[in-house]
Amino acid sequence: MIPYAELEKFFCDLVSQAQSRGIPCAITSGMACVHFGVAATTKDCDVLCLAEKSDEFRALVSETSLHGLLPNYRGNISPPLDARWMRGGWTSHFTWKTKPEETCLDIFGIAPRGSSAWEQQLQGIYARYNVVAEMKRTNREKDWPFATSLGAQMLMEGDVQGWLHIYDADILKQALRKSAIPERLLPLRPILKLAPFDDRMLVRRALMAERTFWSALDEIRVRIFQHHLRPYVSAVRKASAGRRDLSVSDSHQIRLACAEQHLPQLPLRDYGLKQMLAEARETVGMTIAPDVLQWLPAAEGNFYGL
Amino acid sequence: MKATPAAPNAPSASDSPKTLSPAEKRWWRKVMRDFHVRAFGEELARINFLPEKQRKAAVAEMIDYARSKGVKLGKPALGVTR
Numbered sequence: 001m002i003p004y005a006e007l008e009k010f011f012c013d014l015v016s017q018a019q020s021r022g023i024p025c026a027i028t029s030g031m032a033c034v035h036f037g038v039a040a041t042t043k044d045c046d047v048l049c050l051a052e053k054s055d056e057f058r059a060l061v062s063e064t065s066l067h068g069l070l071p072n073y074r075g076n077i078s079p080p081l082d083a084r085w086m087r088g089g090w091t092s093h094f095t096w097k098t099k100p101e102e103t104c105l106d107i108f109g110i111a112p113r114g115s116s117a118w119e120q121q122l123q124g125i126y127a128r129y130n131v132v133a134e135m136k137r138t139n140r141e142k143d144w145p146f147a148t149s150l151g152a153q154m155l156m157e158g159d160v161q162g163w164l165h166i167y168d169a170d171i172l173k174q175a176l177r178k179s180a181i182p183e184r185l186l187p188l189r190p191i192l193k194l195a196p197f198d199d200r201m202l203v204r205r206a207l208m209a210e211r212t213f214w215s216a217l218d219e220i221r222v223r224i225f226q227h228h229l230r231p232y233v234s235a236v237r238k239a240s241a242g243r244r245d246l247s248v249s250d251s252h253q254i255r256l257a258c259a260e261q262h263l264p265q266l267p268l269r270d271y272g273l274k275q276m277l278a279e280a281r282e283t284v285g286m287t288i289a290p291d292v293l294q295w296l297p298a299a300e301g302n303f304y305g306l
Numbered sequence: 307m308k309a310t311p312a313a314p315n316a317p318s319a320s321d322s323p324k325t326l327s328p329a330e331k332r333w334w335r336k337v338m339r340d341f342h343v344r345a346f347g348e349e350l351a352r353i354n355f356l357p358e359k360q361r362k363a364a365v366a367e368m369i370d371y372a373r374s375k376g377v378k379l380g381k382p383a384l385g386v387t388r
């Protein structure tokens with residue numbers, strides 16, 4: 001088993017080397033949370049890479065060995081690491097077939113739910129709190145305390161953007177004792193209009209509505225991508241003749257040909273961003289109650305780069 | 307590169323980080339410590355508030371122990387990352 005500390009160093013070195021080659025990229029998600037003081041039990045790595053630099057980053061990954069092993073694309077399911085698909089929100093997946101567990105790397109071109117340019121919010125080799133916190137608005141319950149912790153960390157460091165990431169009623173109320181909410185954040189997060197957050201039941205219902213909204217939006221996003229992946233996976237399997245040990249370069253050519261046939265480049269845009277938002281709001285109305293809809297964020301700005 | 311619309315959440319110049327006093331930092335630390343205990347449990351809260359070097363070593367130890375006992379910490383291959 002490769003110790004976690006070695007895996008972490010391996011990924012840090014990879015991103016560091018990419019940055020030194022002029023490739024804007026950053027570690028995000030779990031490994032970034034560990035760095036920021038919110039322990040996550042992850043051993044794999046998620047990296048943001050500027051879509052336009054996909055070819056350069058793929059070249060670097062393909063030549064980077066771990067314990068003498070070069071990477072492969074992960075299974076038949078990974079889309080190609082190519083700017084055309086990365087721009088549309090696809091993620092690309094690589095694996096080093098280490099024993100007893102494989103070591104995996106997921107690459108994003110666009111930060112899901114991002115509302116600003118992630119490449120302008122780097123802290124060394126890591127994406128900053130704001131980016132990681134937005135990416136943590138998933139449909140996994142366990143992710144919400146991470147977002148809250150990162151938001152509070154921002155406030156603690158005097159960054160008022162942290163108000164956009166706190167999903168805990170008690171922390172909202174307490175934070176107000178030390179940090180004022182800037183007026184300009186209110187349209188972005190209507191729930192902040194409930195300050196001083198004295199009506200606990202209303203605040204909790206509104207927070208639940210927000211979490212349900214982001215969760216539903218994430219679910220829709222995943223469903224759209226998975227719908228398109230089904231025929232693609234079959235095509236890659238057939239074209240690869242079952243071989244999972246193809247080099248990144250060989251497999252990439254196969255994946256490109258299959259993606260051109262089966263993967264739309266902008267599936268979320270094709271589906272309709274407004275449609276996604278409307279469906280997520282509808283979920284909130286049905287599962288909680290229509291009166292909480294007024295506290296939901298517009299979220300139209302949370303498709304940055306798509 | 308494709309032009310992207312203005313980002314409403316982009317940090318504003320008027321929101322330049324304010325420096326907190328030591329007392330304010332202590333207050334925040336206490337509030338966050340309580341939250342971490344509530345959200346993640348005593349042990350993770352303890353780890354999260356260690357100095358960086360010790361914190362990363364403790365996380366590594368915890369992860370490696372879980373892996374040595376057969377806990378699968380890898381992500382399933384779904385083709386989409388959350």
